[in-house]
Amino acid sequence: MPVVPLPALIIEPLVRRALLEDLGRAGDITSDAIAPADKMVRCELAARQEGVVAGLDLAALAFRLIDPTIRFAPALTDGAPVAKGATIATVVGPARGVLTAERTALNFVSRLSGVATATASLSRAVAHTKARIVCTRKTTPLLRAVEKHAVRAGGGANHRFGLDDAALIKDNHVAIAGSVAEAIRRVRAHVGHLIKIEVEVDTLAQLDEALAERADAILLDNMSLDDLREGVVAIGGRAVSEASGRVTLETAPAIAETGVDLISVGWLTHSAPILDIGLDAVA
Amino acid sequence: MPVVPLPALIIEPLVRRALLEDLGRAGDITSDAIAPADKMVRCELAARQEGVVAGLDLAALAFRLIDPTIRFAPALTDGAPVAKGATIATVVGPARGVLTAERTALNFVSRLSGVATATASLSRAVAHTKARIVCTRKTTPLLRAVEKHAVRAGGGANHRFGLDDAALIKDNHVAIAGSVAEAIRRVRAHVGHLIKIEVEVDTLAQLDEALAERADAILLDNMSLDDLREGVVAIGGRAVSEASGRVTLETAPAIAETGVDLISVGWLTHSAPILDIGLDAVA
Amino acid sequence: MPVVPLPALIIEPLVRRALLEDLGRAGDITSDAIAPADKMVRCELAARQEGVVAGLDLAALAFRLIDPTIRFAPALTDGAPVAKGATIATVVGPARGVLTAERTALNFVSRLSGVATATASLSRAVAHTKARIVCTRKTTPLLRAVEKHAVRAGGGANHRFGLDDAALIKDNHVAIAGSVAEAIRRVRAHVGHLIKIEVEVDTLAQLDEALAERADAILLDNMSLDDLREGVVAIGGRAVSEASGRVTLETAPAIAETGVDLISVGWLTHSAPILDIGLDAVA
Amino acid sequence: MPVVPLPALIIEPLVRRALLEDLGRAGDITSDAIAPADKMVRCELAARQEGVVAGLDLAALAFRLIDPTIRFAPALTDGAPVAKGATIATVVGPARGVLTAERTALNFVSRLSGVATATASLSRAVAHTKARIVCTRKTTPLLRAVEKHAVRAGGGANHRFGLDDAALIKDNHVAIAGSVAEAIRRVRAHVGHLIKIEVEVDTLAQLDEALAERADAILLDNMSLDDLREGVVAIGGRAVSEASGRVTLETAPAIAETGVDLISVGWLTHSAPILDIGLDAVA
Amino acid sequence: MPVVPLPALIIEPLVRRALLEDLGRAGDITSDAIAPADKMVRCELAARQEGVVAGLDLAALAFRLIDPTIRFAPALTDGAPVAKGATIATVVGPARGVLTAERTALNFVSRLSGVATATASLSRAVAHTKARIVCTRKTTPLLRAVEKHAVRAGGGANHRFGLDDAALIKDNHVAIAGSVAEAIRRVRAHVGHLIKIEVEVDTLAQLDEALAERADAILLDNMSLDDLREGVVAIGGRAVSEASGRVTLETAPAIAETGVDLISVGWLTHSAPILDIGLDAVA
Amino acid sequence: MPVVPLPALIIEPLVRRALLEDLGRAGDITSDAIAPADKMVRCELAARQEGVVAGLDLAALAFRLIDPTIRFAPALTDGAPVAKGATIATVVGPARGVLTAERTALNFVSRLSGVATATASLSRAVAHTKARIVCTRKTTPLLRAVEKHAVRAGGGANHRFGLDDAALIKDNHVAIAGSVAEAIRRVRAHVGHLIKIEVEVDTLAQLDEALAERADAILLDNMSLDDLREGVVAIGGRAVSEASGRVTLETAPAIAETGVDLISVGWLTHSAPILDIGLDAVA
Secondary structure: OOOOOOOHHHHHHHHHHHHHHHHOOOOOHHHHHHOOOOOEEEEEEEEOOOEEOOOHHHHHHHHHHHOOOOEEEEOOOOOOEEOOOOEEEEEEEEHHHHHHHHHHHHHHHHHHHHHHHHHHHHHHHOOOOOOEEEOOOOOOOOOHHHHHHHHHHOOOEOOOOOOOOOEEEOHHHHHHHOOHHHHHHHHHHHOOOOEOEEEEEOOHHHHHHHHHOOOOEEEEEOOOHHHHHHHHHHHOOOOEEEEEOOOOOOOHHHHHHOOOOEEEOOHHHHOOOOOOEEEEEOO | OOOOOOOHHHHHHHHHHHHHHHHOOOOOHHHHHHOOOOOEEEEEEEEOOOEEOOOHHHHHHHHHHHOOOOEEEEOOOOOOEEOOOOEEEEEEEEHHHHHHHHHHHHHHHHHHHHHHHHHHHHHHHOOOOOOEEEOOOOOOOOOHHHHHHHHHHOOOEOOOOOOOOOEEEOHHHHHHHOOHHHHHHHHHHHOOOOEOEEEEEOOHHHHHHHHHOOOOEEEEEOOOHHHHHHHHHHHOOOOEEEEEOOOOOOOHHHHHHOOOOEEEOOHHHHOOOOOOEEEEEOO | OOOOOOOHHHHHHHHHHHHHHHHOOOOOHHHHHHOOOOOEEEEEEEEOOOEEOOOHHHHHHHHHHHOOOOEEEEOOOOOOEEOOOOEEEEEEEEHHHHHHHHHHHHHHHHHHHHHHHHHHHHHHHOOOOOOEEEOOOOOOOOOHHHHHHHHHHOOOEOOOOOOOOOEEEOHHHHHHHOOHHHHHHHHHHHOOOOEOEEEEEOOHHHHHHHHHOOOOEEEEEOOOHHHHHHHHHHHOOOOEEEEEOOOOOOOHHHHHOOOOOEEEOOHHHHOOOOOOEEEEEOO | OOOOOOOHHHHHHHHHHHHHHHHOOOOOHHHHHHOOOOOEEEEEEEEOOOEEOOOHHHHHHHHHHHOOOOEEEEOOOOOOEEOOOOEEEEEEEEHHHHHHHHHHHHHHHHHHHHHHHHHHHHHHHOOOOOOEEEOOOOOOOOOHHHHHHHHHHOOOEOOOOOOOOOEEEOHHHHHHHOOHHHHHHHHHHHOOOOEOEEEEEOOHHHHHHHHHOOOOEEEEEOOOHHHHHHHHHHHOOOOEEEEEOOOOOOOHHHHHHOOOOEEEOOHHHHOOOOOOEEEEEOO | OOOOOOOHHHHHHHHHHHHHHHHOOOOOHHHHHHOOOOOEEEEEEEEOOOEEOOOHHHHHHHHHHHOOOOEEEEOOOOOOEEOOOOEEEEEEEEHHHHHHHHHHHHHHHHHHHHHHHHHHHHHHHOOOOOOEEEOOOOOOOOOHHHHHHHHHHOOOEOOOOOOOOOEEEOHHHHHHHOOHHHHHHHHHHHOOOOEOEEEEEOOHHHHHHHHHOOOOEEEEEOOOHHHHHHHHHHHOOOOEEEEEOOOOOOOHHHHHHOOOOEEEOOHHHHOOOOOOEEEEEOO | OOOOOOOHHHHHHHHHHHHHHHHOOOOOHHHHHHOOOOOEEEEEEEEOOOEEOOOHHHHHHHHHHHOOOOEEEEOOOOOOEEOOOOEEEEEEEEHHHHHHHHHHHHHHHHHHHHHHHHHHHHHHHOOOOOOEEEOOOOOOOOOHHHHHHHHHHOOOEOOOOOOOOOEEEOHHHHHHHOOHHHHHHHHHHHOOOOEOEEEEEOOHHHHHHHHHOOOOEEEEEOOOHHHHHHHHHHHOOOOEEEEEOOOOOOOHHHHHHOOOOEEEOOHHHHOOOOOOEEEEEOO
16 A cells, blocks of 8 residues: 655665665676666566565665666555566666666565565455554564565554554563553553553453553464454453464464454564565666 | 674674664663563573574674673574574573563574575585575675675575675676677676676576686576586586576475586575574573 | 663763764863873762752763773762752763763763753642643754653653654644544554554644544643643543643643643753753862 | 854754654654645744844755755844744745654754854843853753854854863863963973963962963953953953853853953853744745 | 776765864864855866876765865866876865865875876886786775775776685685695685685795695785796696785886786885875966 | 873774774685684784884774784884884784784774874984974875874874864965955954964065964965075064975975974875884794
């Protein structure tokens, strides 16, 4: 689904560092040696698989940062479905620059499109329910902001972005606090009024405690379908319900049918394969 | 296989930035609220799947950068096989710091162990031949150095690290130069004496040109097994032979049996799933 | 009140840059010229005014980054009240280093203690009510995290830390959306389940709309005391109520007595004077 | 008074970091949700108080870095007086970008205008004398260059910018050196020919020593008006005379009338309240 | 000789930091004071000595980063010979900006032209042979990429760029490994297939070992002309031959005449004097 | 002569970046391959030429940043003379780390010792006069602070460090202002009271103007010995006198004998050859 672009201030440092990682100290010695400075090329970014695209702004930036005269014309926007073989964008400019930026542009767009595509697949699998797919903090180090964006592009929603924008009380926290209720109380006393509190619960007893303390959201982790159903009933709309654990394309529909609001999936960001995208020269 | 650790100067900026990405502006508000400053914990980094570990130095650094009093004691070293359920490292220290660093440490070590495990699987699949598995430049942006390290930990070898440490002439380059031979000549005139030249060829005719110009390595891309065999014979040890394209655990043995020296695989670094690793509190 | 320290990863870059800003290219030419390398000094960080201290970790770091052999022994912790003339910390070490770091250490600790002191004064003024003092995003550029910390040290609470950790719908947003209700609906459709939504309202009609759309918090901006009282009644505990506008030590008690949950004050961070703190050599 | 703008190379990193501090990982989620991408706004930066403006280049940059299509048209330049209610600049562009950059732009311009306004007030208070108001190194960490600029905009002059561009011998230095004369001699032997030496003196005897050693400037710290007058006479134009300590709008005229050349004031940069400036949508 | 420009991504951070090093906290106070904002100047970058120019992109960037309205029009390109007195580039723009950037621009272009000129002199001295002049890793810290570029501009070739893009086995390595052969074997087992291996040898026996292990290049360090000649014969084209040690304009021809492929010279980058270049105002 | 060390905060970023420039993405592949992790070495940093050492802190830091277990024991301090063959420091630690850091350490210390040595030579040449040798802003980009330090180590003095710590009025400035006197007046009106003003003069008439306006220092550029003598007499101690232009070991004594206070020399920092220093393994 169409998504609001990320600010250039956030994505530019990532693209810049990724290009420098590839350029090293001497740049693209192969293209520099072979392509005359005035040799122009026209290429197409094309999908080799069906999927959902994301990260086009990063690809555009990769070409622009290498050579501002390169024209990158997207045919799609982040969140759009793309058929196998379809053109995603056209790239026209000096061959040296286009070839130099190619791999970095593709590394971003294929990875983020992979995240978007996996999210879209799961979202379709639960589309007959009210459940939404959400991602986790199991993201690629340094790429969290753009992977969260790719999840949105795939039709998913975002869980918290870090340790500081929401409180998530897990089993270790409960163990230290002594009880779910005490953990929630400690957090509430510590955080500002715009911070929500979610609690991971293992049992119905813990769930009751969390609801009694007015947790904003309940994470039902690794529960059976029966327990999930029971949990959803117990919550009764008083908090957001989230299921997690062993979510696959096959298991997602049944999990969603338990009535949970959210299904969180780590592998969207830690293990989704890329969407195969290439850059083809055109006549 | 045991590998030489990467310099701290290279990995520390990555871990530092990844931690800051998770800390945001306010840090771990949940653990800060719940855990008293003097509460200590003892945890184990444990494999939830069989595999090969990599990235332990980054995990260690994540804990140390958050709190230098945390003790991270590895039970294994990068490149070691790990059984399901086995302990990878012990972490002892203040609960706040351990819980704060946990996700960043796990994000690094599970991802890099995923790369190492995939590499090890493929390497085992071709172990009856002389072929070695190598990675490509299709790495995660900003993580190339550590992913290349993980490939070595998994028993694979590294292709070039960037655009500047070796020349790789591809189809677009050949099209610009007019011929394989001319492309090689242009590169040789441009680069220093310690730069090797590899050429991607599509046909036996191109292969002959490349050998005539004394290319150091030949990339036989997306060829049939018959063509690979023929290519290897044609090369006759005069250059390193590398096969790429559609390499899976199933196809790798046959490709390796064609006699190629190297099999390069993009998905080791762009699509390998993580190795599931968790942090468990112990009594 | 005692507060959890900020992670070193967050404060160290600030202290490092502040020191470099003062060192310039040649360092402390006066102290380098005058003090022999082995000359030791013993100093005390002393309050010249009564107040609440904050920022001691930054002061400690200023000395340590200049010379790790300097011993900084705090007599208090962030959030502690300090009497005029009382010692805040003792600093012992080479004179060159102590004199070099002095101004940077003082600039941090006096400014942050100023924020904490202002917050504590206002908090005392409303201590007979349930209202809490909160800060805003009107912070010193680049110092938001540490100023928010100082507000906590002064007994206040934190509003959102940035544009991304909570939604705050203001008049301009309502104008664009067409109504308060539509604005809330757009935000809810856009953000994750852990993001709270606060709405600034000017009229009771808008307030009703906001409550009907289940806003998490209501900002009653620049309202008369009567309107505030009416607003609090209308909210009836269904959302957090926040008052803002023209808050001073004199007006705060009456505002708090209207029953609002929070009183937000921009000048805590944009205009609070420093707490006068000096570094005195002791025999 | 009109001042030369600071180089973009110096201010851009400040504005960039301040914006990133506010954007966090996800950007302005409220404006992104509510404002369509093509919604344009026209706003005015308006003074809510009388004062002197400074920091317009930083405000302009805040908008431009968020969205280069935003037009920021200043009606004034740094150093200009502004009446209550007057327009400082007009901002036209996409609503999303304007609302996203608003707070950062205001945080800079209101703070720096506060410094300029305080400086102008003090300068007016001593305008009947030859004394000039100067700032100190008691600046906001990381903002020294722009605060010094704001002081110039307010009609003040700058003291040294750091520890390295001039020598300032204080009481601690004298104590280590053994005497004012010895301290000056040590500094002169250490520094280059373009470094001036200022000495803080407590007594007339020290003043004589400083003059005998040809100090370039004398800081008469916390002296009575009588002592200041006596000091100025003793100096007799042989060095620049500077008074400091307990300078307020009320005390400044009498201090200036003692004949000192400079009056240095820490609170211009450490405790001046902001100038209240807002951004108003216009039809 | 004409050379491919370095990517802006690589040179811009260098120029930016160099300008900031010169600007300090307050910028060019002399030019700001003297030149009105609208005063324009026209200047020429002129060679005061005959030589070969390099670094023009860095000079252009110095002016552009200070003021994008300055027009820098190069009359030559990197690698071009320049006569004494000849114009290298024309600079037109606001006087303030031109004067502010002047020294940084000159510091880069005179230094890099010095490297290019030294390289060109040595290259001419061996032009009657097939030997090429190459640089080493004895470069100015932080300027390696641009100095290597200057060597290419002077007609020389580049040795490895760092510790990671080729293996160079020196005496200390041989001592640790126990023999030349063992050292080569260890390296070959460790590095990827695109890494070349060069070995420094002291004796003919070591040379034989290196050739037997198929070293890609042999460094004949500090050998007599007779030994060099013997070494070249022994190598017989099986590896690249490189001579180093005591290379001067006087000794280079005889060294080149021994038949070596390469002559490496540290002083090109560590001790070459600058090419004297100035910026002259023109009517 | 012994000099005060530079703050670690200033030199560490330089050493860190220089090491990363050499390490690239993969580190020291040669030493990693050959040296076992537990292999220890003992080396000596030894002068291959007579000279004056500088930069030992940077060398020490290079080893420490690569491996904190390496012990670097200096036998000398910056500013000390060193005989040919003498030991400068001892380095003991793991072979891998020592060999990895070697080149970066040597690049810093040999370059800075070259600057110190050149400065010391010139200083000795004028030791029979009161003239002191000073450096200029013609320094290596990014290394100004450490090169200025090296000049002090060699017994020289520092001119201004940048565009902002002193005013230097040159011919272009005079041309814009219309006269020397007007240029000085503009600068004095613009800068703070701790900024000195130096003026470059071509004629005695200009010199008179500069003295009449009480310039702090006079730069007599490219004058004949007779003109210099006349200039010194005209100045008569009312300002610091500085000679520049065509200063060599041969011309310096006569220039100094004209009575000037300072002789400034660009080539100390832009063209001085390195002092040859090596790292030798010891039994």
